[in-house]
Amino acid sequence: MAFLVKAFLTLFVVIDPVGLTPIFITLAGKYSAAQQVRIARQAVLVAGVILLVFALVGNWLLRYLGITIEAFQVAAGLLLLKIALDMVFAHRERETEEEEQEAQLREDISVFPLAIPLLAGPGTLASVLILTNDRSVQNHSFGVVVILAIAAFVLFIAYTLFCLSKQLAKMLGQTGVNVVTRVLGILLAALAVQYITDGATAAIKMAMVR
Numbered sequence: 001m002a003f004l005v006k007a008f009l010t011l012f013v014v015i016d017p018v019g020l021t022p023i024f025i026t027l028a029g030k031y032s033a034a035q036q037v038r039i040a041r042q043a044v045l046v047a048g049v050i051l052l053v054f055a056l057v058g059n060w061l062l063r064y065l066g067i068t069i070e071a072f073q074v075a076a077g078l079l080l081l082k083i084a085l086d087m088v089f090a091h092r093e094r095e096t097e098e099e100e101q102e103a104q105l106r107e108d109i110s111v112f113p114l115a116i117p118l119l120a121g122p123g124t125l126a127s128v129l130i131l132t133n134d135r136s137v138q139n140h141s142f143g144v145v146v147i148l149a150i151a152a153f154v155l156f157i158a159y160t161l162f163c164l165s166k167q168l169a170k171m172l173g174q175t176g177v178n179v180v181t182r183v184l185g186i187l188l189a190a191l192a193v194q195y196i197t198d199g200a201t202a203a204i205k206m207a208m209v210r
Contacts, residue, residue, distance in 0.1 A: 003136040006191075007150050010131065013188040014080065014123045017158035018172075019087065019181040023118065024162045025169055027109050040162035043114035044155045050120040051128050051151050055144060058129040069133050070206065073199030076126030080192035083123045087185025119158060130195060 028036045062072055128151060137143030161168060172180070 003134065004146070004150070007131050007147060008154070009187065010127050010191055011124070011151055011154045012157070013184045013191065014083070014127045015119060015154050015158060016087065016181060016184055017154070017161045018168075018177060019184070020118055020158065021161050021165045021168055022174065022177055024114070025165045027114065028162075028165075036165070037163050039108075039110045039114065040159050042110035043119060043162075044159040046111050046115035047119035047124075048152060048155050050116065051124065051155075052148060054120075054125050055128050055132050055148055055151075058125070059133065062129075068203070068206075069130075070199045070203040072126070073130055073133075074196050074203070076123075076130055077192045077195030077197075077199060079126055080123050080188060080195065084185045084189035084192055087181050087188060119155065 024036075024040070028039050031039065059069075062069065128147065131137065131147050132144050134143075137147060140146070169177070
């Protein structure tokens with residue numbers, strides 16, 4: 001149960017549906033309500049497929065590249081720490097200025113930048129791979145399925161918030177969104193440090209055994 005809560009919090013904080021809602025409004029505000037629902041649905045579905053593929057082939061890819069899960073865990077922890085600091089200081093930088101400008105010009109924004117890199121960005125992919133390699137998951141026959149189900153649930157939350165984006169923005173306001181994002185950023189920073197510590201500790205133990 002504790003691991004399920006940890007997995008949910010990790011994915012919820014990394015994806016940060018609440019923090020993405022103002023960005024969705026900015027990108028999709030010019031479309032009709034029906035079109036916004038379609039964009040949100042397609043973005044979530046594409047992000048879900050990306051996470052599914054990465055969860056299934058991520059370990060194989062690491063082995064092919066000769067990267068240990070411990071090294072990946074430390075690298076992912078550093079990446080998540082960077083994202084967490086951006087969240088705490090209300091400075092979101094999931095896409096470059098060039099990508100943002102291109103997104104404004106594209107007719108279909110569901111795949112880019114909503115699905116990639118906002119929903120299924122590097123931090124989300126790294127988190128999914130770390131969670132699928134957790135001992136609690138490895139020792140459970142349906143562990144990966146559980147992680148994917150949690151990811152799907154978080155994406156469903158994102159879809160719901162996107163569909164209710166205008167109402168949510170009016171209710172919370174920009175200050176409210178920033179407060180929620182900063183609180184989630186603090187939690188993510190703690191999780192990132194834990195990932196770095198666990199990865200470094202495991203790597204040291206393996207080195208001592210050798």
